[in-house]
Amino acid sequence: MCKIGYARVSTIEQNEARQINALKELGCEKIFIDKQSGKDTNREQFNRMRNYVREKDTVIVTEYSRLARNVKDLLSIVEEFRTKKVNLISVKENFNTATPQGNLILTIFAGLSEFEREMIIQRQREGIAIAKREGKYHGRKPLPFDEAAFRKECANWVNGSQTAVKTMSKLNMKPNRFYKKVKELGITKNVKNKSAV
DSSP: OOEEEEEEESSTTSOOHHHHHHHHHTTOSEEEEEESOOSSSOOHHHHHHHHHOOTTOEEEESSHHHHOSSHHHHHHHHHHHHHTTOEEEETTTTEETTSHHHHHHHHHHHHHHHHHHHHHHHHHHHHHHHHHHTTOOOOOOOOOOOHHHHHHHHHHHHTTSSOHHHHHHHHTOOHHHHHHHHHHTTOOTTSSOTTOO
């Protein structure tokens, strides 16, 4: 069981001392510090902290915003910690995932996140409907397709020098689009056996 602190400031110029002092007072034995935006979870020290924590450890932050910039990311982080049997405490919000109250808050957050997602989808649909009525909606632009490059990579697939998975990766294509183009261009190898790699 170990108390692990995580602190973050948005820029190098900002001072993280207040967060560090608070985390030390709470008994954190190790503190990870990021000096970058929290717009996503791909942060160097945050990733190190995620790999460092072990079962029954507790991660402590001074407030939610240090850990995540939105509810969706926060819930994802909490779920990851839960899988590892790691608790999370946020001081400002008096939140602790090891308590029933903490789990209740998470349930509310999850509901709000789903509601927000549904509202975004609904607004998008309404916007598209309005644009269609006004003749301004023409759907998504088709993705660019380089037939010469496609045929070249497929030739390597057909002669067995590379797998279908490797071919799709090099062409940056998903399976459904890849096999659709294979069919359209009359390339026959392994079309029926899409699991072949």
